[in-house]
Amino acid sequence: MHSIRQQPFKTAVLALVWGWLLFLVLAPNLLVVGASVMTRDPATFLSLPLNLDAYRQLFDPLYLDVFLHSLYMAAMTTLICLLIGYPFAWALSKVARQRQLLLIFLLIVPFWTNSLVRTYALKLILATNGLLNKALLSVGLIEEPLQMLYTEGAVIIGLVYLLLPFMILPLYSVFDDLRQELLLASHDLGAGRLATFVHVIVPLTLPGVLAGVMLVLLPAMGLFFVPDILGGSRNLLVGNVIKNQFLDARNWPFGAAASILLTLAMALLMFAHKLSKRRLGEEGA
Amino acid sequence: MKKLALAGLLAVSLTGCSSEEPKVLNLYNWSEYMPQEVLNRFQEETGIQVVYTTYDSNEAMYARLKLLDDSAAYDLAIPSTYYVSKMRQEELLMPIDRSKIEGFDNLDPELVNLDIDPGNQYSVPYLWGTTGLAVDTSDIEGEPVTAWEDLWDERFEGKVMLTNDMREVFHVGLRVLGYSGNSTNPEEIEAAYEKLTELMPSVRTFNSDAPRMPYLEGETDVGMIWNGEAVMGKDTMPSLEYVYPQEGIIAWLDSFVIPKNAKNPEAAHQFISFVLRPEISALISEEIGYATPNLAAREVLDDEVANNRASYPTAQDMLNAEFQTDIGDDALQIYAKYWEMLKSGR
Amino acid sequence: MKTWLPRTYLTLVYILLYVPIVVLVVFSFNDARTGYDWGGLSLRWYEALFNNTAMVRAMWNSLWLALSAATVSTLIGALTALALHRYRFRGKRVLNGMLFVVMMSPEIVLAISLLALFLLVGLQLGYVSLLLAHVTFCLPFVVITVMARLSGFDESLPEAARDLGASDFIMTRTVLIPAIMPALLAGWLLGFTLSLDDVVVSTFVSGPSYEILPLRIYSMVRVGLKPEVNALGTLLLVFSLVMLMLSQWILIRSKR
Numbered sequence: 001m002h003s004i005r006q007q008p009f010k011t012a013v014l015a016l017v018w019g020w021l022l023f024l025v026l027a028p029n030l031l032v033v034g035a036s037v038m039t040r041d042p043a044t045f046l047s048l049p050l051n052l053d054a055y056r057q058l059f060d061p062l063y064l065d066v067f068l069h070s071l072y073m074a075a076m077t078t079l080i081c082l083l084i085g086y087p088f089a090w091a092l093s094k095v096a097r098q099r100q101l102l103l104i105f106l107l108i109v110p111f112w113t114n115s116l117v118r119t120y121a122l123k124l125i126l127a128t129n130g131l132l133n134k135a136l137l138s139v140g141l142i143e144e145p146l147q148m149l150y151t152e153g154a155v156i157i158g159l160v161y162l163l164l165p166f167m168i169l170p171l172y173s174v175f176d177d178l179r180q181e182l183l184l185a186s187h188d189l190g191a192g193r194l195a196t197f198v199h200v201i202v203p204l205t206l207p208g209v210l211a212g213v214m215l216v217l218l219p220a221m222g223l224f225f226v227p228d229i230l231g232g233s234r235n236l237l238v239g240n241v242i243k244n245q246f247l248d249a250r251n252w253p254f255g256a257a258a259s260i261l262l263t264l265a266m267a268l269l270m271f272a273h274k275l276s277k278r279r280l281g282e283e284g285a
Numbered sequence: 286m287k288k289l290a291l292a293g294l295l296a297v298s299l300t301g302c303s304s305e306e307p308k309v310l311n312l313y314n315w316s317e318y319m320p321q322e323v324l325n326r327f328q329e330e331t332g333i334q335v336v337y338t339t340y341d342s343n344e345a346m347y348a349r350l351k352l353l354d355d356s357a358a359y360d361l362a363i364p365s366t367y368y369v370s371k372m373r374q375e376e377l378l379m380p381i382d383r384s385k386i387e388g389f390d391n392l393d394p395e396l397v398n399l400d401i402d403p404g405n406q407y408s409v410p411y412l413w414g415t416t417g418l419a420v421d422t423s424d425i426e427g428e429p430v431t432a433w434e435d436l437w438d439e440r441f442e443g444k445v446m447l448t449n450d451m452r453e454v455f456h457v458g459l460r461v462l463g464y465s466g467n468s469t470n471p472e473e474i475e476a477a478y479e480k481l482t483e484l485m486p487s488v489r490t491f492n493s494d495a496p497r498m499p500y501l502e503g504e505t506d507v508g509m510i511w512n513g514e515a516v517m518g519k520d521t522m523p524s525l526e527y528v529y530p531q532e533g534i535i536a537w538l539d540s541f542v543i544p545k546n547a548k549n550p551e552a553a554h555q556f557i558s559f560v561l562r563p564e565i566s567a568l569i570s571e572e573i574g575y576a577t578p579n580l581a582a583r584e585v586l587d588d589e590v591a592n593n594r595a596s597y598p599t600a601q602d603m604l605n606a607e608f609q610t611d612i613g614d615d616a617l618q619i620y621a622k623y624w625e626m627l628k629s630g631r
Numbered sequence: 632m633k634t635w636l637p638r639t640y641l642t643l644v645y646i647l648l649y650v651p652i653v654v655l656v657v658f659s660f661n662d663a664r665t666g667y668d669w670g671g672l673s674l675r676w677y678e679a680l681f682n683n684t685a686m687v688r689a690m691w692n693s694l695w696l697a698l699s700a701a702t703v704s705t706l707i708g709a710l711t712a713l714a715l716h717r718y719r720f721r722g723k724r725v726l727n728g729m730l731f732v733v734m735m736s737p738e739i740v741l742a743i744s745l746l747a748l749f750l751l752v753g754l755q756l757g758y759v760s761l762l763l764a765h766v767t768f769c770l771p772f773v774v775i776t777v778m779a780r781l782s783g784f785d786e787s788l789p790e791a792a793r794d795l796g797a798s799d800f801i802m803t804r805t806v807l808i809p810a811i812m813p814a815l816l817a818g819w820l821l822g823f824t825l826s827l828d829d830v831v832v833s834t835f836v837s838g839p840s841y842e843i844l845p846l847r848i849y850s851m852v853r854v855g856l857k858p859e860v861n862a863l864g865t866l867l868l869v870f871s872l873v874m875l876m877l878s879q880w881i882l883i884r885s886k887r
Contacts, residue, residue: 009799010718017711018722021729024767028744035747042614043375045351066629088644091637103641110648112824112871116845117864120852121651124658129503129667131654147443149504150490161651214735222737225830229852232490233449236629239739239831246743246835248344249621250351256747259740266735311839316854337685338839339850353756358838498855502667521664 036256045252054253058261063241067261070237073152074220077159081167081216082209089171093178104172111165119158119229126154126230150232158226166215174208207280210273218266238262308333310552313350313362315539316341316494320572327559333552341493342450343368350377350544360547361556363539367452369408370401370611372542378407379543385554388561391581396538401611408540409557412575415598415606416453416535419446419510421500423524430507432531433457442487446500446508449493451624452609453509453535454481460532466607469616478623485627500525512595516574527595533605534598538578570596652868659861676862683859686847693827693844696758700765701822707766708773709815713807715774716781734771738831741768746835756838764836765826772825773818780814813882820878824871
């Protein structure tokens with residue numbers, strides 16, 4: 001062990017980062033936990049008696065319904081991202097090295113454009129007088145414009161569009177690590193294509209799948225501006241509920257409790273991710 | 286040396302570029318509720334820059350003002366009647382110094398000294414307006430729409446728009462059932478909620494940012510709208526009609542208030558006086574289609590606007606009209622609960 | 632193996648990803664007012680954009696915020712990554728874990744917790760609150776980027792430097808910093824875009840004294856179709872593309 005005097009640099013750096021994290025991450029989160037067990041107060045936002053009313057309210061059939069619907073939309077988003085992203089990442093990992101870099105670059109470019117503006121561009125396409133309806137009408141596939149904007153489907157499309165790269169990138173990195181020899185070995189051992197897929201590829205890519213699910217599912221519950229723009233202030237996400245409680249209805253304990261719900265969901269997903277990686281590690285060893 | 290440079294950079298980025306700021310008036314207002322020209326002319330004349338931030342509901346405005354109370358973020362806001370009395374009673378407002386306000390006497394005597402703020406100690410009327418029915422006549426077939434009740438008609442399924450405003454939406458529900466739109470009776474509110482749930486499958490979207498837009502965009506054909514929005518909408522889409530429903534229109538008055546901790550109350554007073562000038566009030570009414578409470582302004586108003594029934598209703602139109610009043614926090618909580626249930630129900 | 636199938640599939644997904652962006656760019660030059668119809672080429676929306684003083688102010692505010700947030704988070708993040716890489720210390724795993732949690736946290740959770748903190752300590756919502764919030768959510772990304780570079784780093788160099796009597800600080804400055812320069816740049820750029828794009832956190836921790844672009848855009852798109860937004864989106868796209876290419880160019884140059 002070195003003393004402070006010997007390593008002023010180390011001490012200073014560690015103090016800085018620890019200070020930052022304690023003050024701007026740990027303390028605020030503890031505040032939220034504190035807020036969730038306090039009582040709503042119209043004048044000062046929060047007041048004492050401590051109680052669990054806010055958590056009880058979470059299981060109020062009304063909010064339970066909102067949360068389940070939000071979870072459903074987030075789950076659909078994740079599923080669609082996975083269905084599109086899995087074969088995409090696989091196909092991507094088979095492309096020649098030099099071109100892979102360019103393709104990944106192209107995948108990231110949209111992500112560098114403002115996400116609000118991109119959501120808004122979807123509105124141009126999905127609206128009743130929008131481009132998609134116009135195109136479908138002109139080729140005669142439909143006779144009446146479809147109602148797509150301000151629906152649950154529009155919210156899901158918006159979320160998929162914004163979050164797809166976050167599913168593809170971790171999947172790509174596991175496919176990239178997937179060694180060709182393993183697949184060949186499996187083939188040599190007489191496994192068919194399907195068997196190779198189920199017994200070799202799926203387990204090996206599971207950590208990537210879980211990382212992707214984590215990166216998509218959590219934001220898909222929080223991105224409140226997507227229902228605002230594409231969902232017609234209906235089809236709310238947990239994020240909308242939290243935002244309304246803090247910025248409209250002034251029910252902080254309830255908003256805080258809803259946010260803790262999200263944190264718990266995150267913890268659960270992180271645990272699953274860790275577990276899958278560890279299991280893979282043991283099998284590999 | 287490099288270490289010093291880094292420290293300097295850090296210091297600069299932490300303090301930002303806040304050294305010399307021009308005089309600023311932070312106006313917190315509904316979206317599209319003040320023509321840019323008025324702000325420009327005010328700045329030209331006084332050198333005070335107006336920073337215009339927007340909200341889409343009284344609740345959001347109130348919550349944010351409370352939230353930022355101590356940091357004195359806003360100098361001027363424009364709540365509706367019932368929030369004026371709520372904020373006044375909660376001592377969130379600064380008294381308005383009448384000696385610094387020019388042109389107060391031009392205001393319609395019927396719209397000053399109301400119960401919400403006796404003697405107008407805390408508020409100065411800005412605009413008044415109505416919430417009625419919008420009908421896109423080019424897309425509607427059959428019987429004309431004349432009443433709130435008509436929104437429940439099956440032919441409008443998926444084509445109805447409501448404002449994203451708790452009090453207004455419940456006002457409609459209550460009036461359809463024959464109750465007062467300012468009801469504080471929990472049973473009546475619940476009945477209105479039940480009635481409105483029947484409407485929900487028809488409701489396409491809620492919008493209080495710019496209620497004319499869903500009609501212009503072709504997403505909705507019938508529903509609620511503010512009169513000024515209807516006037517602005519008709520400019521781009523002539524088939525958009527404003528209808529005074531049989532059950533009675535919703536009427537409201539929006540007033541300037543100065544938050545208690547405003548940083549620049551001088552500028553706020555200046556701005557109120559500026560808006561009270563007849564030519565400025567007239568300009569505002571002409572541009573955004575709401576009615577000015579300024580009688581001197583009505584004298585100089587463009588004839589076309591002054592005779593526009595959407596902006597300036599006749600006595601006939603106002604027959605069953607009901608002004609929104611303060612209903613107290615208890616009743617508001619009941620409304621809020623049913624409002625959330627209404628919006629989250631699918 | 633058939634190669635046309637994966638190739639077609641890749642192309643299809645890319646088309647879907649780029650259609651909205653192409654629509655955005657094309658419509659930014661559309662003369663028509665209503666938004667959905669084509670009314671000929673025009674630059675009127677770009678003109679309208681630059682005549683909108685509130686918008687231009689928000690743009691400068693956003694750029695300044697992104698610049699400072701990226702710089703501060705790169706400084707702190709790089710130092711943190713160095714510490715995590717070089718030193719053993721108590722709580723290292725906790726530190727790592729905390730950074731990971733920040734990265735994974737839904738933005739809205741971070742947003743309300745920071746709002747609660749700022750209100751409690753009485754910090755006025757504005758530039759400083761935005762900066763603190765943005766640095767916090769950028770930090771883990773910088774740490775990860777720099778850590779990735781450090782793990783591929785030849786350990787013998789700093790050892791040699793230390794053997795020659797260099798202190799930690801000198802060694803860091805003369806050996807490590809040049810070696811991780813590309814990662815610093817990448818981390819800075821990531822922070823810059825994250826900050827420029829953030830809506831969720833900024834909604835909660837900003838005040839009227841410092842209005843930023845994403846919030847301005849948010850209130851515009853909520854009002855309805857605004858062709859100015861197309862123009863703004865196109866400008867932002869071009870801007871970030873230039874930034875990206877510039878960084879690639881610097882990276883390639885630095886490798887030589």
